[in-house]
Amino acid sequence: MPTIQVLPHPDYCPGGAVITAQVGDSICESLLEHGIEIEHACEMARACTTCHVIVRQGYDSLDEPEEEEEDLLDRAWGLEPQSRLSCQAIVGRADLTVEIPRYSINHAREKR
Numbered sequence: 001m002p003t004i005q006v007l008p009h010p011d012y013c014p015g016g017a018v019i020t021a022q023v024g025d026s027i028c029e030s031l032l033e034h035g036i037e038i039e040h041a042c043e044m045a046r047a048c049t050t051c052h053v054i055v056r057q058g059y060d061s062l063d064e065p066e067e068e069e070e071d072l073l074d075r076a077w078g079l080e081p082q083s084r085l086s087c088q089a090i091v092g093r094a095d096l097t098v099e100i101p102r103y104s105i106n107h108a109r110e111k112r
């Protein structure tokens with residue numbers, strides 16, 4: 001099973017963590033399953049940016065982000081070229097290293 005190394009974040013995992021993930025789960029689901037309570041304000045409906053992560057290693061093993069995801073990411077705090085919405089990034093066979101940005105901007109909206 002692939003592993004996800006989570007870099008230290010003062011609120012979610014101060015010491016960092018290494019978790020195992022299921023192929024086919026999203027990064028967000030994998031983190032939550034292991035008690036890393038990353039925000040997911042829109043309940044993974046691709047309507048916010050609170051689940052933003054930066055994929056420091058393994059980015060190329062993920063599916064390409066769709067346009068809607070990229071549009072949302074444009075509004076994320078601390079955007080980087082390897083940014084993803086973690087609820088949309090599906091774990092493949094490669095190990096990943098992710099960083100949860102220090103802040104998030106809650107863009108959650110009512111579903112239309």
Ligand code: FES
Nearest residue numbers: 042044046051087
């Ligand atoms: S939880 Fe809202 S886009 Fe991922």
